Each structure stands twice: as C-alpha cells, then as structure tokens.
Amino acid sequence: MAAYMDLNMVSEEPANLFSKLKIAEKLGYDMVAINHVVEDMAVLASASKKEKKKKIVIPHPNEVKVDDAKLRTNSINVSGRPFKQCSRLSTIITDPSAAHRLHSPEVQLYDLIAVQPTSEKTFLLACKTLNVDIITIDVTQKLSYQIKRTLINLAMDRGLFFEIQYSPAIRDNSLRKYTISNAQQLVLMCKGKNVIVTSGCKRPIELRGPLDVANLGVMFGLTEAQAKAAVSTNCRAVLQHAEARRLTKSTIGVERISLPITVDAANGKQNDVSGEPKQKRAKIDDSCLLKDKEAVT
Amino acid sequence: MAAPMKHAAPVGKLVFEKSNFNDKKSRHLQHITDHYFNYSVETMLPGCEFLPSDIQVPLTEVEAFVSYKVPLAEIIKPDFLQAFVKRGKLYMLSHGMQIDTQDCAALLPTGILILSLTKDSYEQLGLEGKVANFGDKKTCKYVIEINVKDHTFVPGKKRYERIKRCLTEHLQLTFDFLLTWCPGDAKVSPASVQCYFQCNGFLCNRLPIMRKQKDYEDLAIPVISSDNPTGEAESCCDSMEFYEWLGACATEVDLSATSLDSYTSSYICPAPRELKDRCVTWTSKGMLTCASIIDVLTKLRQIVQKMNLPWVSLTVHGFMDCPVSWGQREHSFYNNGDNLYTFVIFPNNDYWLYSAIGSKDVCV
Amino acid sequence: MHWRPMQKHWRVGGHLAVSHDFLGMGMYEKQVSKGHLPYCYLKVRLDFEEDVDPTDIDIIIFKHIVLQAVQSLFGEAASCTPIDVLKYRQTNREAILRVSSRYFTKLWASLTWYSCYSEQSCAFRVLQVSSHLMALAANSRQLSLA
Numbered sequence: 001m002a003a004y005m006d007l008n009m010v011s012e013e014p015a016n017l018f019s020k021l022k023i024a025e026k027l028g029y030d031m032v033a034i035n036h037v038v039e040d041m042a043v044l045a046s047a048s049k050k051e052k053k054k055k056i057v058i059p060h061p062n063e064v065k066v067d068d069a070k071l072r073t074n075s076i077n078v079s080g081r082p083f084k085q086c087s088r089l090s091t092i093i094t095d096p097s098a099a100h101r102l103h104s105p106e107v108q109l110y111d112l113i114a115v116q117p118t119s120e121k122t123f124l125l126a127c128k129t130l131n132v133d134i135i136t137i138d139v140t141q142k143l144s145y146q147i148k149r150t151l152i153n154l155a156m157d158r159g160l161f162f163e164i165q166y167s168p169a170i171r172d173n174s175l176r177k178y179t180i181s182n183a184q185q186l187v188l189m190c191k192g193k194n195v196i197v198t199s200g201c202k203r204p205i206e207l208r209g210p211l212d213v214a215n216l217g218v219m220f221g222l223t224e225a226q227a228k229a230a231v232s233t234n235c236r237a238v239l240q241h242a243e244a245r246r247l248t249k250s251t252i253g254v255e256r257i258s259l260p261i262t263v264d265a266a267n268g269k270q271n272d273v274s275g276e277p278k279q280k281r282a283k284i285d286d287s288c289l290l291k292d293k294e295a296v297t
Numbered sequence: 298m299a300a301p302m303k304h305a306a307p308v309g310k311l312v313f314e315k316s317n318f319n320d321k322k323s324r325h326l327q328h329i330t331d332h333y334f335n336y337s338v339e340t341m342l343p344g345c346e347f348l349p350s351d352i353q354v355p356l357t358e359v360e361a362f363v364s365y366k367v368p369l370a371e372i373i374k375p376d377f378l379q380a381f382v383k384r385g386k387l388y389m390l391s392h393g394m395q396i397d398t399q400d401c402a403a404l405l406p407t408g409i410l411i412l413s414l415t416k417d418s419y420e421q422l423g424l425e426g427k428v429a430n431f432g433d434k435k436t437c438k439y440v441i442e443i444n445v446k447d448h449t450f451v452p453g454k455k456r457y458e459r460i461k462r463c464l465t466e467h468l469q470l471t472f473d474f475l476l477t478w479c480p481g482d483a484k485v486s487p488a489s490v491q492c493y494f495q496c497n498g499f500l501c502n503r504l505p506i507m508r509k510q511k512d513y514e515d516l517a518i519p520v521i522s523s524d525n526p527t528g529e530a531e532s533c534c535d536s537m538e539f540y541e542w543l544g545a546c547a548t549e550v551d552l553s554a555t556s557l558d559s560y561t562s563s564y565i566c567p568a569p570r571e572l573k574d575r576c577v578t579w580t581s582k583g584m585l586t587c588a589s590i591i592d593v594l595t596k597l598r599q600i601v602q603k604m605n606l607p608w609v610s611l612t613v614h615g616f617m618d619c620p621v622s623w624g625q626r627e628h629s630f631y632n633n634g635d636n637l638y639t640f641v642i643f644p645n646n647d648y649w650l651y652s653a654i655g656s657k658d659v660c661v
Numbered sequence: 662m663h664w665r666p667m668q669k670h671w672r673v674g675g676h677l678a679v680s681h682d683f684l685g686m687g688m689y690e691k692q693v694s695k696g697h698l699p700y701c702y703l704k705v706r707l708d709f710e711e712d713v714d715p716t717d718i719d720i721i722i723f724k725h726i727v728l729q730a731v732q733s734l735f736g737e738a739a740s741c742t743p744i745d746v747l748k749y750r751q752t753n754r755e756a757i758l759r760v761s762s763r764y765f766t767k768l769w770a771s772l773t774w775y776s777c778y779s780e781q782s783c784a785f786r787v788l789q790v791s792s793h794l795m796a797l798a799a800n801s802r803q804l805s806l807a
C-alpha cells in the first residue's frame with residue numbers, strides 16, 4: 001500500500017493553500033497535488049490567436065505550489081513524516097479542436113494533467129488520444145454522455161485513471177445524488193479498476209481523512225481493497241504514468257528514479273542523489289520536452 | 298436503497314477462550330510471551346477497597362528506551378548481535394511509521410528481524426521476501442524475515458554480506474526504534490542497551506511509563522460465572538456483553554444509566570448486576586515487557602483469592618503499527634490495527650481470555 | 662465422567678467455529694467469531710471551521726446532528742436504526758458512537774458527507790473505528806515521545 005494522497009487540491013492564494021496543506025497532513029495524507037484550473041481550453045486557444053489581450057496565462061507550476069522551503073521548515077511535518085506536493089493542471093474540454101493546446105510546453109510542465117470531458121465526443125477523445133493522466137468525471141450534474149465499457153477499456157489500456165471528486169457534494173448537499181449516481185455508473189463500467197477519489201476542496205474544512213474517503217469509495221460500489229487503492233496505490237500509479245508521459249517522446253531516458261513518493265523510511269530523509277550519475281539522456285526529437293524535464297527535476 | 302453496500306466486510310475478529318490456570322495444557326503464559334509488543338496494560342478490580350501497593354511494581358520497573366534515526370545496518374553489526382540479541386531478549390519496534398502505508402520494522406526476541414516494506418522500498422532494497430497477505434495483489438506490501446540469531450549469520454558468509462550490502466548501499470532504511478532489553482544475566486543492567494546506542498552516537502532516551510488510576514464508587518457490575526460464559530442460566534451474564542461492559546469501563550463511558558429510554562444512548566450495564574461500593578481501575582502506558590505482564594498476572598491471581606473478589610480483569614493492548622500480532626503472525630491495518638487481549642481471572646483459577654484482532658489478521 | 666460437547670451456537674453470527682477439548686481437570690472452550698460482530702464503535706470528533714463556544718453543543722444536540730446526518734443521506738428508514746452516543750465530551754466535541762455493524766459503513770459515510778450545522782461549516786473526524794469497544798481505550802499512534 002502506498003502512501004495516502006489527495007491528487008486534487010484547488011490552488012489559491014498561498015496563505016490559504018498552506019493551511020489546507022497543514023490540515024491534509026494532519027489527516028494523514030503524505031502527498032497532495034495542487035490543482036490549477038483552466039476553465040476552458042477552447043477560450044485559451046482562440047484568445048491566443050485573435051485577441052492577445054484576453055489571453056489566459058498559464059502560470060509556471062512552481063508559482064502554483066507552496067514554496068518548497070516553506071513546506072519543509074514551517075513545521076508542517078507534525079508527525080515527522082515527509083510531506084510532498086506536486087502540480088496539476090485541469091481543464092474542461094468542450095471543443096475537440098482545442099484539445100491540442102494540452103500538448104503545449106507550458107501545460108506539459110505540470111506534473112499531472114487532467115481533463116473533464118463534457119460530451120460523448122470529447123470523452124472519446126480523452127479516452128483514445130489525449131496525452132493526459134486523469135479523466136475527471138463531472139459530479140455536479142447529470143452526465144451528458146454515456147460511459148461505455150469499450151472506451152473505458154481503451155483508457156485503461158493507456159494507463160489513464162478516472163477521478164471522482166467528493167467535496168463538491170460537501171459544499172452543496174443537493175449535488176450528492178449526482179456524485180453518487182455518476183460514481184456508481186463509472187464503477188460499474190470500469191469494475192472498480194483505475195478509479196481515484198480526490199477532494200477538489202476549496203476550503204480546509206471540506207477535506208476528509210483518507211480512511212473516510214475510502215469508506216465513501218465503498219459507497220460508490222468499490223470493494224474495500226479497491227476503495228483503499230483509490231486513495232493510495234492508484235494515485236501512485238497516476239504519478240508513474242505522468243512520469244512516463246513526459247518521457248515518451250525521447251528515445252532513451254536514463255535517470256535516477258526519484259518519484260515523489262519514493263522516500264526513505266527515515267524521518268523525511270530523502271535519497272541522496274549526489275554521487276549518482278547526472279541525468280543522462282539521448283537526443284530528444286522534441287527540444288521543448290527536454291526543457292520541461294529539466295525544469296521539473 | 299441508493300447506495301447498496303454489499304461489499305462491507307467485518308471490521309474485526311474476536312476469539313474467546315475459557316480454561317484453567319492449573320491446567321497443564323493451558324497456554325496463558327504462551328499467549329502473553331508471544332505478544333511481544335505491548336503498549337498499554339489495564340486492570341479492573343471490582344470490590345477492591347484500595348489498590349495493593351505491590352501490584353504496580355513490575356510495570357514501574359520496566360526500562361524502555363527510544364532511540365532515534367538508527368539505520369538497520371547498525372542492528373546487524375556483529376558486536377551488537379553478540380552483546381544484546383544473543384544475550385537476552387531484545388524487543389525493538391519502529392515508531393511513527395504507519396503499517397498500512399509506510400515501512401515498518403521489528404526485531405523479535407527470537408532474533409527474527411521483520412521488515413514490512415512498501416513496494417518502492419522493497420524493490421530498491423533487493424532482498425527476497427514474500428507478499429503480505431492483506432490487501433489485494435496490486436496494493437501489496439512485502440514482508441522480509443531475517444534470522445539474525447542464526448549461527449551462519451556472521452560477517453564473511455554470503456548471506457550476511459549480501460544483506461549488509463543491501464542495507465548500506467541499496468537503501469539505507471532508518472527508523473526511530475522503541476526498545477526494551479531483558480538481559481539473560483541478572484547482573485547486567487537493562488540500560489546497557491541505552492549506553493550502547495549513546496556510545497555509537499545515537500540519541501537514546503528513556504521512554505516514560507504513564508500511569509493512571511480511577512476509582513469508582515457504588516458501581517453496578519455484571520454478575521458472571523466462570524463456567525457459564527453463554528449466560529444461559531439467567532443468573533449470570535453473557536461473556537460477549539461482559540466484554541463490551543469492560544470496554545465501556547475502560548473508555549470511561551457513563552455507566553450510571555439503568556433504563557433503556559434515554560434519547561442519546563440505549564446502552565446499560567448488562568443484567569443481572571450487583572452493586573459494589575468501590576472498584577479500582579488502573580492503566581499503564583508505554584512499552585511494556587511480557588515478563589512484567591506475567592508478574593502482574595501472577596499478583597492478580599493472588600489478589601483475587603486473598604481479597605475475595607468476584608473476578609479481576611487484565612487487558613493488554615498491542616501497538617497498532619506492529620508488523621506482528623502474536624508470534625510471527627502478520628498484523629495489518631485496514632481501518633483499525635487492533636491487537637489486544639483480556640484475561641478475566643476468577644478465584645477458582647478459571648480464566649476467560651478474549652483476543653481481539655483486525656479483520657485481515659490471522660486468527661490466534 | 663461423561664462429557665458431551667455443547668452444540669449450542671453463539672449468537673455472534675457470521676462464520677464461527679466452536680471447539681471443545683477435554684483437558685485434564687477443566688473443560689477448555691474456544692469460540693472464534695470471524696463474521697460480523699454485533700456492533701461497531703466509532704470514536705469521532707466534530708470540528709468547526711470557526712471556533713464555536715463548547716457549551717453550544719451538548720450531548721442532545723450532538724445526537725441530533727448525527728441523526729440528521731444519517732437522515733439526509735439515507736432517509737427516514739436508516740435514521741431509525743439505533744445509534745448510541747456512549748460517551749461525549751463537550752469541551753472538544755469528541756464522542757464514542759455505537760452502531761449495529763450492518764449499518765456501520767452507512768453511518769460512517771453519512772458522517773463524512775455532513776458539512777454544515779446551523780450555517781456553520783463543520784466536519785466529522787473519525788479518529789478510530791473498531792468492532793471492540795475495548796480497543797478504543799488505547800491508541801498507540803498517539804504515543805508521543807516528548
């Protein structure tokens with residue numbers, strides 16, 4: 001069983017975010033993903049062409065995250081365990097033609113990329129071709145498309161994961177029925193595999209502990225082992241998938257495995273990378289990707 | 298129903314045993330000595346005016362320590378093995394790590410070093426182990442068992458060198474350890490192990506033992522009879538209800554209610570009951586040794602006869618994040634890490650023994 | 662002495678094994694309950710986003726909140742199941758709840774979804790769960806070395 005993670009924590013101003021991380025740590029999470037939400041890629045694409053003024057700027061992942069030094073020093077490690085963060089970008093795709101924007105360098109800089117399809121067409125696109133890690137299932141309204149097993153299998157073969165958020169229903173009780181029914185639809189179709197349950201919380205009070213969330217998973221139709229995997233092992237697999245995604249365009253990528261979750265058993269002591277051969281890499285046909293990688297590591 | 302929960306599985310298991318201390322085949326001592334890591338001890342003495350002074354002595358004498366940031370490679374050093382593991386009973390347990398998501402380690406007094414590792418650590422370490430038997434295949438943890446007391450486990454031998462290399466070069470596993478040492482030679486002080494760690498440059502402090510005593514006045518207690526645990530005769534209580542009541546005492550639930558019609562709770566002391574003027578309970582928390590618990594048990598057996606009490610109880614809680622429950626049986630944490638046992642001791646040398654473990658653990 | 666094994670099964674339900682052994686003087690009995698034990702116990706705490714006067718929420722209101730949580734998710738039928746507040750400490754709103762193990766998952770889920778009491782945001786923190794009340798008496802994860 002890997003560490004508990006919450007791969008969706010909506011980003012906001014640093015002070016609030018920091019208090020959220022503190023709560024997450026207290027509740028027993030070892031890692032969170034700070035989520036930067038871009039409402040619609042289509043707006044972004046068109047704006048960048050026509051009206052330069054209105055262009056939405058995607059911030060660098062480091063601006064989204066809490067300062068690493070602050071995280072380490074500011075006594076957030078109450079239990080002495082290492083606490084980690086990573087960056088995530090999510091967007092809603094309404095227009096299939098704008099989806100290529102996801103492959104742009106500034107988007108690919110993020111550790112995780114998630115999309116939320118809104119129609120049959122975009123769901124197909126997300127499952128079949130989009131180079132992302134997470135497909136978010138909308139839990140705030142009735143699904144406008146049908147979840148088909150063939151598409152799910154396609155996505156699972158590509159190692160994609162489906163995300164269910166629980167905190168929209170905590171914010172607004174009336175959304176529970178959509179959360180439960182959409183989640184149950186999904187679980188029925190994917191047989192409980194490749195599901196992650198995340199918070200998507202805006203305020204600290206909306207966060208729930210990992211075991212509470214696993215218990216919700218049981219309510220969505222997962223078995224107990226699957227439910228626990230949905231907050232731990234599956235999240236770890238998402239991170240590995242993301243790592244692989246960023247390497248796919250290269251012919252060879254050699255580097256010391258430094259997944260954010262591989263940590264020593266010691267209190268926060270991390271693998272000492274010094275003395276290891278520097279990150280070696282064969283020629284990469286996409287120069288921007290190389291830049292990404294360096295920026296990330 | 299909108300949300301069927303057909304998958305909901307049991308939360309825990311309970312084993313109830315009834316036997317007699319004088320029985321030659323009685324396994325009560327085995328049961329205590331096999332439960333290596335004890336966090337808390339609780340006793341209840343109903344009808345006891347005052348607490349006999351000598352009863353707590355065994356527990357206050359326990360010398361437990363906590364040693365910080367000790368690499369595992371340090372534990373397999375020949376000096377250490379020779380001085381402590383082979384000359385007494387050394388109990389070591391990693392502290393602050395959670396068994397369900399993190400690496401844990403324990404050194405049993407039998408000389409078995411148990412590592413319960415996450416997949417990442419297991420693959421980096423490169424030692425052979427087996428899949429832990431909780432969770433499904435994908436979500437697994439791995440368990441590695443190393444017998445450090447084995448006469449072939451010495452420097453120069455292939456296996457020793459390999460394990461040493463793995464622990465120093467591949468993955469430097471480091472833990473904070475809780476530890477106690479019972480020397481085989483009575484002349485040697487148990488604190489020598491603290492000296493050893495301090496001399497080798499590790500911070501090693503004494504682990505204090507917390508004590509708490511609570512006295513009850515005019516408490517209604519259930520009537521039980523040692524040879525009738527099912528409570529069929531209606532002159533005594535069912536042993537399961539009784540166990541719940543003991544739990545209610547231990548968690549300090551208000552036991553004064555006698556009727557069922559309360560809005561907040563329908564729990565009442567099981568019938569038939571009798572009123573006792575005074576009852577004494579006390580708790581010790583820390584890291585306690587099996588030997589001291591056996592001493593307490595022996596003293597309680599004398600007290601229950603000498604003071605003419607209906608029964609006394611002794612409850613021992615293990616550590617939630619311990620890789621083993623009894624002996625080398627694997628222990629896990631799904632949504633609780635229960636491993637505890639309760640003795641109910643009767644004046645006629647009969648005893649009841651309840652052992653509670655988590656749902657994924659192997660039964661005792 | 663003639664000895665006949667007792668055939669009576671315990672009412673703990675689920676799979677259970679009853680074994681008897683004739684050992685020397687006394688009779689050895691062993692009962693293993695692997696199935697659902699009758700009850701589950703939860704140690705919970707109610708946290709508010711802003712500081713709330715501890716006197717505001719007494720045990721009656723607390724019980725009401727728990728029932729409200731169950732009713733809003735599972736409806737009238739589920740809120741009729743007996744849920745007992747065995748112990749409640751008003752200063753930090755910490756309680757021990759007892760529920761039949763069949764409704765355990767439902768009660769837990771209801772507590773997880775609960776988010777608002779009289780227009781104040783709040784959350785139930787489930788601290789410990791067990792099918793043995795005795796197990797809630799100690800929590801080794803709280804052992805501090807200070």
